[in-house]
Amino acid sequence: MCMNYSKNSAFRKPAGADLSNWRLAPYSKWAFQNVRELIPNAAIFADRNAKSLTPDLSDNLNGIDFSDFGIGDLEGFLEQCHTDSMLVLARGRKFWQWSAPHCDLSKPHIIFSISKSITAMLAGILVDQKLIDVTKTALYYLPGVKGGVYEDSTIQQLLDMTVALDFEEDYLDASGNFQRYRNATCWNPVDQNDPGPTLEEFLYGLGKLDEDHGLTFRYRSPNSDLLGLIIERVASVPYAQLLSTLIWQPMGAQTDGYVTVDRNTLARGAGGICITLDDLARFGSLVLNYGFVDGVP
Numbered sequence: 001m002c003m004n005y006s007k008n009s010a011f012r013k014p015a016g017a018d019l020s021n022w023r024l025a026p027y028s029k030w031a032f033q034n035v036r037e038l039i040p041n042a043a044i045f046a047d048r049n050a051k052s053l054t055p056d057l058s059d060n061l062n063g064i065d066f067s068d069f070g071i072g073d074l075e076g077f078l079e080q081c082h083t084d085s086m087l088v089l090a091r092g093r094k095f096w097q098w099s100a101p102h103c104d105l106s107k108p109h110i111i112f113s114i115s116k117s118i119t120a121m122l123a124g125i126l127v128d129q130k131l132i133d134v135t136k137t138a139l140y141y142l143p144g145v146k147g148g149v150y151e152d153s154t155i156q157q158l159l160d161m162t163v164a165l166d167f168e169e170d171y172l173d174a175s176g177n178f179q180r181y182r183n184a185t186c187w188n189p190v191d192q193n194d195p196g197p198t199l200e201e202f203l204y205g206l207g208k209l210d211e212d213h214g215l216t217f218r219y220r221s222p223n224s225d226l227l228g229l230i231i232e233r234v235a236s237v238p239y240a241q242l243l244s245t246l247i248w249q250p251m252g253a254q255t256d257g258y259v260t261v262d263r264n265t266l267a268r269g270a271g272g273i274c275i276t277l278d279d280l281a282r283f284g285s286l287v288l289n290y291g292f293v294d295g296v297p
Contacts, residue, residue, distance in 0.1 A: 011104050013037070019189040025082070029102045032084065033109045035274050036258055039186050042240035042267060044257040046279070047249045053278050056093035074098075084109060087281045092293075099277075108257045108274040115259070116224040118243065118283065119269035120159055122231050125246050131234045134159065141230045144200065149208040150226055158223045158230075162214045166207040169220055181222065185268050186260065199262040200229060221270040228269025239267035251286050251293045253279045 014030055022031035022038055031038060066077045075098055078086060085099035099105055126132040134156040138145045145151050153163045170178045182188045183195075184202040197205065203226050232239050240259050248257065257279065260272030275283075286293050 011102065019187070029084075029100075033104060033107045033274075035110050035260060035272075036108075039260040039272075040263065040265070041258040041260050041272075041274070042238060042265065043244075044240050044248050044253075044259060044273070044275070045244040046253040046256045047251075050252040050254040052254060053089070053281065054093045056090070056095060057097060061088065061096040085277050087277050089281050089285055092285060094281075097277075105277055106255070108255065108276055110272070110274045111280060112271045113221070114280070115269060115271045115273040116221075117287075118247070118273055119224050119228050119231070121287075122239075122243060122246060123155070123159065123227055126231060126234060132230070138226060138230065141233055142226075144204045145226075148204050149206045150203070153213045155227070155230070157213045158227050160214075161217055161219055161223055163218070163220065163223055164209040164211045164213050164216070165218060165220045165222065166209045167220050167222060184262060185225075185272070186262050187268075195263065198264045199225060199266045199268070200264065203229065224270035225268060228267055231269070232267070238265070239269060243273075247283075247286075248279075251282055253282060255279055 011030070013034065014027055017027040017031055017038075019038055021027045022035075035041070061074050064074050066073060069077060069080075071077045071080055078098060079100070083098075083100065084103045085105060086097070087094065088096040103109075123132060127134060132141075132155060134154065136155060138150040138153055138155065138158065141155075142150070149163065149165050150158075157163050167177060167181075170176070173179050179188070180196060181202060183190045184197050184199045190196060196202075203222055206222060228239050231242065235242050237245075243259070253275075255276045255278070257273060257275035259274070260268045262268070282293060
């Protein structure tokens with residue numbers, strides 16, 4: 001287990017850490033569990049009466065052989081892979097847990113693209129409530145997409161990532177469309193005199209490839225951000241509040257999380273959710289057990 005943040009220098013903000021380098025080592029060790037100090041965000045409130053996960057910790061996983069990787073055990077493998085933390089549940093109990101020395105397990109950690117699965121689950125709940133029809137186009141819910149790639153794409157195609165979106169998921173891009181995308185999400189430093197488009201404006205301006213939607217799977221983060229925007233507009237409730245009400249509190253999340261937002265407070269549904277390891281495990285258990293946590297739907 002990690003030591004208390006105030007007593008361990010490894011948990012303190014490293015000199016020079018800012019929006020220009022927060023995703024890079026060594027700054028990421030601090031930044032990934034302190035995103036709220038760098039990027040605007042909205043709270044995802046937990047269940048005030050939630051119970052802690054029941055510990056049943058064992059050393060059984062330490063016996064897994066990683067000699068083929070030139071490593072003796074699982075902990076060595078996790079260290080070499082620069083893992084922050086890992087938790088294994090068995091029958092709803094903590095079976096095995098590990099964390100790196102710099103990690104504070106009490107603090108929400110950014111989960112990046114796992115956010116997409118949570119956004120999709122929110123969409124599924126609204127489909128069940130008859131607030132979203134997956135056969136409708138994005139234009140049906142968002143008049144602002146008219147003239148862009150999403151005008152004639154269906155909600156199902158957003159969920160399936162089969163939108164014919166002219167966009168490259170290039171994480172090393174330093175001057176192109178992906179860089180503009182990160183600027184729009186407030187994940188990069190921007191020129192305050194010319195900040196560029198908001199996330200919503202950026203999504204509306206994206207173009208289409210010369211093919212029909214629904215033909216080719218392409219992993220593209222903007223699809224999930226647009227889905228998050230549709231969720232907000234359909235429910236007339238901010239994304240973070242909706243997540244709190246429909247998933248976080250009902251599943252018994254123990255710690256408040258948060259999601260990064262742009263300068264107009266639009267949530268980054270594709271990658272901005274920050275939660276604790278225990279609550280991420282709860283969410284995984286919720287999916288594994290078809291919506292049940294501790295026997296309660």
